[in-house]
Amino acid sequence: MSDPRSDAFESTVETLSSRLADHEELLLCTDFDGTLSPIVDDPDAAEILPESRAALEELHSHPSVTVAVVSGRKLADVRARVDLPSVTYAGNHGLELRTEGVTQVHPVAKEYQSDVSELYDALGDAFERERGVVVENKGQTLTVHHRNAPPAHAERVRERTARLVGQVGGETLTVRGDRQVVEVRPAVDWDKGSVVSTLERESASCLPVFLGDARTDESGFRAVERDGVGIRVGEPDERATAATEFLRSPAETAALLEWFRRTGVDRLAGRVETAAPARTPNSGDDRRPQSG
Structure with missing residues (x-):
């Protein structure tokens, strides 16, 4: 893959480099369409960039990293397209959640x-x-x-x-x-940001990062606005956003994931070398999806 790095990419990396040093873990949440996959005319033809998939697979195996794919697609669809069985998936804007092999659906x-x-x-x-x-x-x-x-x-x-x-x-x-x-x-107060916030609460030491490209991703940006980094993917426009960092395209998403894999995780403070226990959403929050 040719180097697609823009000034926005370099600024994003600079921000992440400084923020990672203050945290022991990384919570990496990403949308699918327009973020991991280029936007296409036929939604059925959307595919994750191979470079992004390879980087996510290795990042997920890191003991200090949690990977979550948070999409508007239905759960089974986005799982099949990413095809990394053990990462966390949220489908239907968070109304469906699969983590630790258990699928949950919001009761409403x-x-x-x-x-x-x-x-x-x-x-x-x-x-x-x-x-x-x-x-x-x-x-x-x-x-x-x-x-x-x-x-x-x-x-x-x-x-x-x-x-x-x-x-x-x-x-x-x-x-x-x-x-x-x-x-x-x-009509329920639950969206992508709700899922990100739920996952974030499982570790006070994590840096939450959310990548997305659309208006439906703004709730994810708002969820990490205070404690983490929101990264909007796409060509600049006049749309207001809660994201603080930017990438031009899914190709730059792939480059950023590769940076995380090669360099970013090594900047985490107090990085552990043995597998950390998996984190699951707080079972005490009765607003979250329920098993089904």
């Missing part, structure tokens, strides 16, 4: 799953003849993809989706837009 998401299914049927009928619009049922959530629809149709897609959500699940479901998709989720 379970309760509202029938509304999601009913809405899926309604949206399928509404957009059956709409060119470039795909409705994806992710179990606990829905995504209406309109990336390949004519740009002039985007507002109509969003408005029609919001109207149907109001009719089917006005009190149980919420609508959020991001780039060229519309996300429909259960």
